[in-house]
Amino acid sequence: MTRKIPSFIEIYKSLIQIPTISSENKTIDLSNKILIDLLSNYFSELNFSIQIKNIPNTNKFNMLSSFGVGRGGLLFSGHTDTVNFDENTWTTDPFKLTEKNDKIYGLGVVDMKGFFAFLLDVISSINIKKIKKPIYILATANEETDMSGARYFSKSTKIKPDCIIIGEPTCLKIINAHKGHIAYKIDIFGDTGHSSNPSNGVNSIEISYEIIKQLINLKKYIKQKYLHQDFSISHPTMNFGSIQGNAPINRICSLCSITFEIRPIPQLSFETLETLLKDTLKKIKKKWPNRIFLKNIFFPIPAYEISKKHHIVKKIENLFKIKSTTVNYCTEAPFLKKIAPTLILGPGSIDQAHHPDEYLHYSFIDPTKNILKKLIVKFCC
Ligand SMILES: [Zn+2]
Incomplete structure (x- = not known):
């Protein structure tokens, strides 16, 4: 089978090189439309259907791409925007994927445009004929400011997946609660x-x-x-x-x-x-x-919590033989929980997020791909 999309690292590069800073400061706040269009092209190549929605009164967009129809399935969610950066403190170009010392550097490599590169790579390697329940990919806007992308999506969507995974950097730990x-x-x-x-x-x-x-x-x-x-x-x-x-x-x-x-x-x-x-x-x-x-x-x-006793939490804990835990930072989970039980699980560490020379260590690459594949097989095949 010939691959329809570029290699993992080429996709990663293409996502990082598009600036998608969101900021309360209007002079540096950017639209995420170019990135949304690029993601749409990639997922279209993999036979996903695409819905792009403008967040009212903004130049920002959400994308929902989906494969398969019917009830249940799995939604992977990530935000397309990054924070701003201070060029005096970065030693690499924030918009150029740099590989050195077993690490991948760039703005958004862990927080969290890189998550889409993982999803695209894993999905392109799966035998799509085995998919019985829908896979959804949600790419949101403005997570770093007002979370208006996730707020808008949770109010306007009709989909009902069995579970949502937000790929924020958790060092691949399963997070079931966070503070507000x-x-x-x-x-x-x-x-x-x-x-x-x-x-x-x-x-x-x-x-x-x-x-x-x-x-x-x-x-x-x-x-x-x-x-x-x-x-x-x-x-x-x-x-x-x-x-x-x-x-x-x-x-x-x-x-x-x-x-x-x-x-x-x-x-x-x-x-x-x-x-x-x-x-x-x-x-x-x-x-x-x-x-x-x-x-x-x-x-x-708001703070967020899904009970450790919830059957979805148990199912994922059992799948990876690890217990869920908590973090002190915020995510879009309090909004997305209206759609389905939500957990946070993604590659890289939050210590690198919002930090100069943001990086993902190579050691996360294979485990992340395995985890995403297992989740898809468990929920969608
Ligand atoms: Zn983030």
């Missing part, structure tokens, strides 16, 4: 005046001191109230990122801003967290009406 992420900014407005007479104004930094005290109490409360032993950090965490006042030293500071993030474990929902935060700020807001404003910054991502 939510970030806040509090703006505190005072009244300015000459510093020689503090009673001429309201100092926003002094109010911020009261707020921080209360937030630290909340931090202690959620730490002792919520516990999940499967996580290496077994409780929700809170971190203050910045505090900024705007006045010269001889003025009363009229605006102070605090930013902080919370990483909830699966038992702590956003709704509960919002209530706790509101309660925390209630007293101070009453004391200082119309001066304290809390808002979300970035896009909140």
Whole structure:
């Protein structure tokens, strides 16, 4: 049988050389359309049918390619975008696949355009006549910013696979749960005046001191109230990122801003967290009406968990003779779970993601191909 698509490494190269940075900063944010079209061409060559959908109000696209019809089957999901990079810290060209020291370097090699090279290579090597249930490949947009690709797909699709595998870099461990992420900014407005007479104004930094005290109490409360032993950090965490006042030293500071993030474990929902935060700020807001404003910054991502007792988790654990575990970073799983039970399992380490000289070690190549092949045989043949 002649191969219809380029070699594994040629495909890898072609995916890495297309810049697909997504960023909150509109001047560096890029469309992923060229990559989506390339993936579509590859999967079409393998007789997959293709659906490309524009994410409303953006220049970003999702692709769903599928082979086979009917119920069940398996969906592999990956995001097409990468984070931005700092050219002063990279020693290789981020958009040129470089092979050295038993490693493959490039932006997105593990996080996670490389996953598509693995999928294409494995699928091209399978006897497609043995496929009885559908294989789906989902390529999403904007995972690194607002996850709008996965959000949109989970709301609009009708497919019902038996299982979803997200190929984020987990060192080929099976991940059944992760923490969430939510970030806040509090703006505190005072009244300015000459510093020689503090009673001429309201100092926003002094109010911020009261707020921080209360937030630290909340931090202690959620730490002792919520516990999940499967996580290496077994409780929700809170971190203050910045505090900024705007006045010269001889003025009363009229605006102070605090930013902080919370990483909830699966038992702590956003709704509960919002209530706790509101309660925390209630007293101070009453004391200082119309001066304290809390808002979300970035896009909140819920924590995720599928029970270790779920039959799909058991099935995959048994297939590879390893136990599932947890991570502290976020994925698209909280959105894709609406479609099917979701696990995270992919080549390479998260330590290299969002890092200069991102690389995949050669030692992942064969095991990853074997794992993907086994999954397809188990769920689709
Ligand atoms: Zn990723």
